[in-house]
Amino acid sequence: MTNKTKEKKPTRRDFLYITTAVFGATGAAAVAWPLIDQLNPDASVSALSSVETDISSIPEGGSLKIAWRGKPVFIRRRTKEEIEIAEKEDNENLPDPQNDADRVKNKEWLVVVGVCTHLGCIPIADKGDFGGWFCPCHGSHYDISGRIRKGPAPTNLEVPPYEFVNENIIKIG
Ligand code: FES
Structure with a gap:
């Protein structure tokens, strides 16, 4: 007897087994989906992923460090002189070229994630060359402007998504 002669034609019972298996799998997926969907963050959790901060008390030349999604964010109120320097230095030989104007929404305010782009340490304000x-x-x-100028970090400090809610409140995220 060859292998060919051993093969059976599909019977009605085989068809029932296959149909049951397909419907079983579909049913399992239908039950699993609501469970998986529950694991996605809902609107209230997404809202927590943004932070609103009052910046009205930050003096010119001062800064504030806040936490956003587990990371520090530096909000710096730049002086006129600092803004002029940042814009003038657009023309320097920058390791990660970017104009100051492309990194801010309002020249007075610089907002950057306070995580060094080398290996993730937290840089210290008002230090360095x-x-x-x-x-x-x-x-x-x-x-x-939070741009890398010297050292091993490959890129500028990241600018997070943010917006000014009004002249006193900034929303990060
Ligand atoms: S982590 Fe900042 S220089 Fe290495």
């Missing part, structure tokens, strides 16, 4: 931030971990210097 370029008047912005200095990362002590491996010596990265950022300017007053």
Whole structure:
């Protein structure tokens, strides 16, 4: 007897088994979907992923550090002189070229994620060779626009999504 002669034609019972299996799988998916869907963040959780902060008490030249999605965010109220320097230095030989105007919505306010783009340390304000931030971990210097100027960090400090709700309130995220 060859293998071919052993093969059976599908019977009505086989058809029933297959049909039951398909409907069973569909039913399992239908039950699983609401459970999976519940794991997605709902609107209230998404709302928590943004933070509103009152910036009215930050003086010129001052800054505020807030937490957003587990990361520090630096909000800096720049002086006129700092803005002029940041714009003038657009023409410097920048490791990650970006104009200051492309990094701010309002020249007076710089908003950046306070995480060094090298290996993730938190840079220190008003330190370093370029008047912005200095990362002590491996010596990265950022300017007053948060652009990397010297050291191993490959890119500028990230600008998070943000908007001004009004002249006193900024919303990050
Ligand atoms: S983590 Fe900032 S320089 Fe290395």
